[in-house]
Amino acid sequence: MSKTHLSLQDKISELRQRFIEQFPARLTIVTEQHQRLSEAPIEQARLAPELHRFFHSVKGTGNSLRFPQLAALADQAETLITQKESALLDAEVLAELGSLLERMVEVHTLESHALRLASAADGFEPDFELNQEQGAASATQNPRLIYLCDDEPDQVAQLMHHLRCFGHDVVHFSTTEAFFDAVLMQPPDAVIMDVHFPQGKIAGTETLANLKRLTDFDLPAIVISGHGDFTSRLSAVRAGCQGYFIKPVKPLDVMLALDELTTPQKEEPLRVLLVDDEPDVASYHALLLEQVGMVVKAVHLPSEAFAALERFSPDLLLVDFYMPACSGKELASIIRQQPEYVGLPILYLSSETDSRKQLSAMGAGVEAFLTKPVVPEELVTTVQLHAERLRLLRSLMIRDSMTGLYNHSTTTELIGKSLAHASRNDEAQTMAMIDIDSFKEVNDTHGHLAGDQVIVTLARLLQSRLRQSDIVGRYGGEEFVVLLKQTTAGQARDLMDTLREDFSRIDFHTSDQCFRCTFSVGISAFPRHASTEPLRLAADQALYRAKALGRNRVEVDP
Numbered sequence: 001m002s003k004t005h006l007s008l009q010d011k012i013s014e015l016r017q018r019f020i021e022q023f024p025a026r027l028t029i030v031t032e033q034h035q036r037l038s039e040a041p042i043e044q045a046r047l048a049p050e051l052h053r054f055f056h057s058v059k060g061t062g063n064s065l066r067f068p069q070l071a072a073l074a075d076q077a078e079t080l081i082t083q084k085e086s087a088l089l090d091a092e093v094l095a096e097l098g099s100l101l102e103r104m105v106e107v108h109t110l111e112s113h114a115l116r117l118a119s120a121a122d123g124f125e126p127d128f129e130l131n132q133e134q135g136a137a138s139a140t141q142n143p144r145l146i147y148l149c150d151d152e153p154d155q156v157a158q159l160m161h162h163l164r165c166f167g168h169d170v171v172h173f174s175t176t177e178a179f180f181d182a183v184l185m186q187p188p189d190a191v192i193m194d195v196h197f198p199q200g201k202i203a204g205t206e207t208l209a210n211l212k213r214l215t216d217f218d219l220p221a222i223v224i225s226g227h228g229d230f231t232s233r234l235s236a237v238r239a240g241c242q243g244y245f246i247k248p249v250k251p252l253d254v255m256l257a258l259d260e261l262t263t264p265q266k267e268e269p270l271r272v273l274l275v276d277d278e279p280d281v282a283s284y285h286a287l288l289l290e291q292v293g294m295v296v297k298a299v300h301l302p303s304e305a306f307a308a309l310e311r312f313s314p315d316l317l318l319v320d321f322y323m324p325a326c327s328g329k330e331l332a333s334i335i336r337q338q339p340e341y342v343g344l345p346i347l348y349l350s351s352e353t354d355s356r357k358q359l360s361a362m363g364a365g366v367e368a369f370l371t372k373p374v375v376p377e378e379l380v381t382t383v384q385l386h387a388e389r390l391r392l393l394r395s396l397m398i399r400d401s402m403t404g405l406y407n408h409s410t411t412t413e414l415i416g417k418s419l420a421h422a423s424r425n426d427e428a429q430t431m432a433m434i435d436i437d438s439f440k441e442v443n444d445t446h447g448h449l450a451g452d453q454v455i456v457t458l459a460r461l462l463q464s465r466l467r468q469s470d471i472v473g474r475y476g477g478e479e480f481v482v483l484l485k486q487t488t489a490g491q492a493r494d495l496m497d498t499l500r501e502d503f504s505r506i507d508f509h510t511s512d513q514c515f516r517c518t519f520s521v522g523i524s525a526f527p528r529h530a531s532t533e534p535l536r537l538a539a540d541q542a543l544y545r546a547k548a549l550g551r552n553r554v555e556v557d558p
């Protein structure tokens with residue numbers, strides 16, 4: 001059993017423990033209220049809703065935290081009260097409520113005894129397993145260590161050259177034995193493997209399959225092979241390889257595939273805002289979502305949801321359906337009336353099982369109705385599906401579809417925010433405007449598709465070599481802008497110069513030709529230029545100078 005799983009159990013046990021410990025005090029209050037009500041029916045208007053709230057709360061929390069007997073008694077009590085909705089709670093009903101309260105005392109004693117025994121014998125076992133990998137962020141950082149195992153010198157030289165252009169550390173092996181031993185000593189970030197070796201026709205993929213069987217290393221692997229036969233391909237799939245390229249390979253194709261496999265996902269964890277008037281139930285649901293890497297903020301009053309929406313900026317809202325101050329449906333309607341939250345996924349969580357009431361509640365434009373006690377996987381999967389869809393829609397709006405970089409307007413917005421932050425923290429930042437040289441000629445000579453390949457390659461190079469915290473955007477056709485955080489103009493010049501040199505050594509292939517490209521860069525610094533527009537203008541002028549001075553160079557704003 002994993003450590004994380006144990007800690008989930010521990011946390012759930014804590015919630016159950018707390019509920020049981022606090023229950024006698026709550027029971028005392030409600031018993032007194034019941035007593036007063038029996039003696040002074042005039043108190044009906046004030047006390048009946050209090051009783052209702054208590055039973056509703058015990059029903060919900062009892063179900064979620066797996067105290068089914070307490071939940072069932074509370075359910076019976078709530079039904080008795082709601083049946084009398086408009087009328088007074090008469091003596092008969094009050095007597096029944098009294099006996100339900102007494103049975104709750106007994107059940108509580110039993111539950112608390114059982115809990116003590118269970119905690120002595122290793123605590124509460126949740127009857128579910130959550131996939132701990134969901135939502136987990138990759139921590140791989142540049143440069144990546146790549147193992148290349150191939151015994152054909154020409155192909156090796158070409159691939160090594162391109163891998164180094166992308167800033168990777170490459171180690172070459174000409175035998176599978178040497179490769180195998182090296183992986184055991186230090187596993188790489190990714191592997192490029194030939195299939196056919198003197199030891200056997202599929203010796204390369206067999207080596208990968210053996211490693212997979214014997215170790216728990218996660219080895220992203222790409223195959224390069226002179227053979228595209230079924231047996232070779234099947235052996236690659238069985239060894240878990242994610243790409244198969246026939247020799248002579250175009251190095252750039254292999255590079256881009258490899259880059260895709262090893263580029264850390266910049267995905268931020270999903271953010272969920274939970275509105276539930278029951279703190280224990282909210283904590284329980286938050287726990288389930290946090291276990292798969294989501295960030296959860298819980299508020300207990302519907303009126304607090306507004307401020308939290310603005311400050312927390314969630315990807316999804318999870319709302320309890322029945323709350324004292326206002327219903328989930330009312331809250332959803334209020335939120336939907338605001339244009340900025342029209343697309344925000346809203347899910348109800350409720351013990352309401354009447355499908356007609358559920359359907360009517362959906363009228364407020366919510367995505368789904370989850371019934372308490374919710375099955376943990378159902379909660380996690382439903383939240384994930386809806387929140388990720390919003391993420392995808394947002395991403396389409398803010399990213400350039402060809403390169404996946406931020407588009408012009410998002411780049412400008414992010415740069416503005418970053419400069420404001422830098423200004424508050426007295427931090428140096430640098431802007432670099434990058435423009436591919438003589439790009440019209442590239443298109444005219446090699447075709448528009450080849451031009452696209454150059455743009456995508458430069459985007460990948462920038463993404464893979466710059467830090468996650470830097471802002472990289474496609475500003476226009478063949479123009480890119482980069483904002484480097486905590487970087488001086490001198491540091492930016494050195495970095496851009498290295499990238500410029502590496503890019504100029506990449507071979508681009510069309511069906512019959514091989515060509516290379518260069519780019520020019522203009523650099524300007526913050527706080528010398530105090531806001532986005534002056535900073536951009538200064539970088540643009542430096543870029544203009546780089547072009548005028550012959551291209552393929554980096555110029556810094558003086």
Ligand SMILES: Nc1nc2c(ncn2[C@@H]2O[C@H](COP(=O)(O)OP(=O)(O)OP(=O)(O)O)[C@@H](O)[C@H]2O)c(=O)[nH]1
Nearest residue numbers: 435436437438439440441443448449451452477478
């Ligand atoms: N293939 C391709 N070409 C594009 C894209 N966007 C813009 N272009 C082309 O990029 C070229 C840019 O040309 P210019 O800005 O004149 O650059 P240049 O004069 O060739 O080169 P410099 O003077 O060095 O900047 C134009 O021919 C555009 O059609 C794109 O997404 N794909």
